[in-house]
Amino acid sequence: MDLLRSEGLEAVSMRRVADRLGVAPNSIYAHVADKAALVDELIDAMLGGVATPTDDGWRARIERVMRDSRRELLAHPDLVPFALVRQSVGPNALRLGEVTLGALREAGLDGPAAVTGLQVLLVHTIGSAAFETGRTGDPDPAARGRRGRERAAEFGGVTAELSEPISRWSGDEVFERGLGWLLDGLVPGSGRAR
Amino acid sequence: MDLLRSEGLEAVSMRRVADRLGVAPNSIYAHVADKAALVDELIDAMLGGVATPTDDGWRARIERVMRDSRRELLAHPDLVPFALVRQSVGPNALRLGEVTLGALREAGLDGPAAVTGLQVLLVHTIGSAAFETGRTGDPDPAARGRRGRERAAEFGGVTAELSEPISRWSGDEVFERGLGWLLDGLVPGSGRAR
DNA sequence: CGTTCATATTGGACAGTGTACATTTAAATT
DNA sequence: AATTTAAATGTACACTGTCCAATATGAACG
Known part of the structure; x- marks a missing residue:
């Protein structure tokens, strides 16, 4: 670590x-069996930095877990790509998973729906961290050699129009808005921002 | 390829x-500048298999882009982890991005909101593909050696309870439900499933 | 035509990588 | 004290991405 x-x-x-x-x-x-297994343990060690939430409402508890996990993910950017694909089932991931599942059941979801909800939330939290993590730096899309420069010229203007604002807008907004929408959708009738 | x-x-x-x-x-x-650049081109080549949608409604157009992208991602699982982190700005990614942005504007979102919406949708689509892709096979969490077996025993029962159903439930459900909720949230007042 | 010049290709090499095999050292159990 | 189990080791294999200097190739030009 x-x-x-x-x-x-x-x-x-x-x-x-x-x-x-x-x-x-x-x-x-x-x-350790593998290098992959070693990385798995790194991921779970990282999740050790996420506290078990003790808030009153189920929504607050979920939001806290996701926000804290996001903080920890952004603090360890190199692990982020693996957090989604090799979802580690270490003790910390388990701990947070069960807390979230409990909150979702408290919100009125039955077993399968709660599991689906958990997955959607994980995908959004880790996914948005991965998105935010990537492409921090080199604004140089041109490869070396002939093909590279040719490509850069080919769609030069459009690149600026679309990819520039994408990398500029804050990841917080993507995360927070998406989280809100998912929670609204997960528990029908409990919409907060509407 | x-x-x-x-x-x-x-x-x-x-x-x-x-x-x-x-x-x-x-x-x-x-x-090609790098091996990373080569992979970037592989990713864009993969997106070449996603057609530009021509449906009437904005919602149908977005759903089609995301569903088709998901299909292509699942058909090339090894590329998925990189699709989120190194968001390639190749011609195909650009093409699909602009079509989606257009649909979001048609739905009534202004510039920044549309970009945020696009990002949330990408995170969900690629993220859920990554989630589904991972852990397809070995149900063996025990590493070799003493620590490995010790760990497996340490939280053996809970592992089954939580991680087994997670890997069992269909990824389609996670994707479709999340997509619906996000689209509902993105365009206030246009909720479909409620 | 031959020559120039950018592009493409090459052989060779460097500094790593993950991991398997057989063996020895150390610790725990009987 | 003897035996079993776990941990650590030296050596080696088959690779990896990428740099460097040198060569071949093709098109453009006077």
Whole structure:
């Protein structure tokens, strides 16, 4: 986790981790099956920074879990792409998942509907973090060589019109608005912003 | 693209691609800046399979773009994790983005709101595809070695209760329901399912 | 026509990567 | 003290993306 936070995920190689532990690279395989499994544990460790909410209303509890998870995701951007695909079932993910499920049931959803709701919320929270995380920097879409420059010229004007505002608008807005709409839709008749 | 579809993304290495073209590995760098840039072009090539919708209503047009994109994403699962993070601004992504933006404006949204709406829709569509794509197979959460088995025992029962139904319920439902709620929320007063 | 010049391609190499195999060291259990 | 189990190790394999200097190729031009 130190390595990840200080030098990014690409620095988290078996050899570098082993160095950090004063150990041979192979020793790690006695504790972890794969590198993927190692990353899974990193993800769950990250979720350790999300507190179990104790708010009164179910809606407030859900909002808090999602907002806090989002904060933690944005603080560990390199993990975000994996958080969705390899949904880790570590203790922290489980803890937060059950709290959210409980809140959804409290809101009146039955078993299957609550699970679907949880999934939709996860997709939105992690997905919007992934979206926000990506493309932070190089505004240079031109590849090297002939094809690259040709492409840049081909649709140069339009690129500016569409992709520029996309990267400019705040991710908070995307996250908050989407979260609101999903919660409104999840529990029919409980619309807040309407 | 052939290589990706037949052997997955891990087979798409510079050397294998070069082999396929009867060319030395380095030659590719005259046409593409990076391997990342190559993947970006793969993503846009994939989006080439999504037709420009011609339906009458704005809502039908948006639903079609998102549903078709989802189909294409699920057909190329290895690309999904990258579709969100490295949102490619290739010609096809641009084409579909503008069509969707047009539909949102037709629905009555002004510039910034339409862009936010587009982002929320993208996050949901790509995000739910990513979620569905992940974890298709090995139901084996136990790592090797002592820690692994210890962990599996530590929260064994709960794992089954929560993670088993999650991987069982259909992704279609998550996608369709979320899409509906988002569209309902996006355009106030036009709720369809209520 | 030959020459110039940008583009494309090449061989070779560097510094890594994840991980398998067989073996030795260490710790826990009997 | 002996035996079983776990942890750590050295070596090695088959790859990976990408840089560098040098060469081949094609089109444009005087």
